[in-house]
Amino acid sequence: MGDASREIMRRARQQVPEWSPGQVREKLADDGQDIVLVDVREKLEWNEGHIPGALHVPRGFLELQIEEAVPDKSKTVVLYCAGGVRSLIAGSTLQQMGYDNVISMSGGFGQWKNNGYGFVQPRVMTDAQARRYSRHLLIPEVGEQGQFKLLDSRVLLIGAGGLGSPAAYYLAAAGVGTLGIIDADVVDDSNLQRQILHNTERIGQYKAESARETIKALNPDVNVVTYLERLDETNVRRIIADYDVILDGTDNFPTRYLLNDASILENKPVVHGSVFRFEGQVTVFKPYDGPCYRCLYPEPPPPALAPSCAEAGVLGVLPGTIGLLQATETIKLLLKLGDPLVGRLMTYDALAGEFNELRLFRDPNCPACGEHGHPEDLPTYAEVCAVPA
């Protein structure tokens, strides 16, 4: 230490009172509400452990951030660093800024730990994750906490086809930690016009497994669980119970009804999407919060009006749009951000370039989610035909 720094230290020690870690601990226990604890160390030090309840205002940003962190300058502010030196100097700065009751903890965090007092270690992202998700971390509404939430989330995709492909791709990119994919089909060349999770080399492979390969190559953080089976009464509740949000990309009515009833019994939100030729729809069915699928469609249409039974085509890009909208709603639900499409049916007319919205209501007499609902024994209309695989 040079002369000048010694002088700074001496002055700070004169001006700023000190408490030992023991005293700080006692005061926190007695007057917790009136004391603000501020850690002035660097982020790396903070990440290795800090005192529970402390605010983090690194010395480098002290003048710039302290007034927002501690707006009330009459509060007792206890500063600490690693050894008790930086906190003293920071203390004199705070006094100059008008803080009346500033204390520095002698011995710092080092002494606190040596005394055996408790500390917490924040969850940290690896450097690779911090780089990969940096664009998320930069959004205030997402940030580190939001990204951790995504990494901890579990989303089930029913079908790795037209809707499931774009949705799974982007949810994986976003870092949704676990993606369940249920699909019993194999990749066919006619799928490649829109099912971008797959490619020419995967023809003949199980779609769920092809999906896993693509996802792992994009984002190794994502755990993909595959179910090489079809949803039916024997497995639906067991499978969906493990997930936070279900993304419905099915292509037939019986599965939609089955999924609906099970989601009510298991209380899971279902992000619904459907497409036909040039038009698509998206909505979120949140059990008991908004309507369910049966509130909207108590019965399926007769075969003549059920496009899935005809030789129907679809513009390849359209499920891309709708699947992405489903993925967006999923992220909104996971992060509790924005207004998910609960009770709102968003319709998209690709040719007109138009989005419209219809309002949906929960039907009080709905056989599934109404007052006297009995979702466990409703018909799923298995006799209404499905798309030929």
Place this chain on the structure above:
Amino acid sequence: MANIRLAPVLRASAGGAKQVSVEGSTLAAALSDLYLRFPALKEQIQPGEELSRFINVYVNDQDVRYLQGLETGVQAGDTITLLPAMAGGFD
């Protein structure tokens, strides 16, 4: 005049039209006008007295089940949307 929007599967019965202008101050009247022009639609939408259970009808953006059903008032410039369920997720 109000505007009736038809979902894709209904358009074949309306000569391919996506939208049809109709007269009528209630939903029932507006639909009658529609059926005059496209009788095949009546079979699909309202074969009996009541609206078919699998088609949802919205006046502007509201489901008529929660308004006055067939007696829901319709004004000039209103949009009536006819929407049956779509299954396609397209595997």
